[in-house]
Amino acid sequence: MTMETVQADPSALGGPALFDTMSTMRAMRRLKPDAVPDETIEQLIQAAVWGPSGGNMQCYEYVVVTDRQVMARLAPLWKRCVDAYLATTGKYAPAGMDEAAYGRMVAAIEYQRDHFADTPV
Structure with missing residues (x-):
């Protein structure tokens, strides 16, 4: 499916309901630990690619981690990042x-910081 297809027929992606959902959706930080099928992960990454980037350069990379042991090893690093954010930029409400x-x-x-190892992807 191309962007031209979506622009010509928004119902191809679920129509206005999809766009209403996208424009009103809050950040999801409390996730079930259930496995996510590879096909779904690929679709989500494709959707992320459609987002704009500075200068439309699209220079990004994705690292997908589904291994529970690797997630557990990454959890302390994520905790340090979150703690640094909350101690500085996130210290006060905007x-x-x-x-x-x-x-x-x-x-x-x-909550997400404390349950990072349970994040599905």
């Missing part, structure tokens, strides 16, 4: 953001 909403977001970030 201007205009409700403090309660920000508190819920931080709690979700901390």
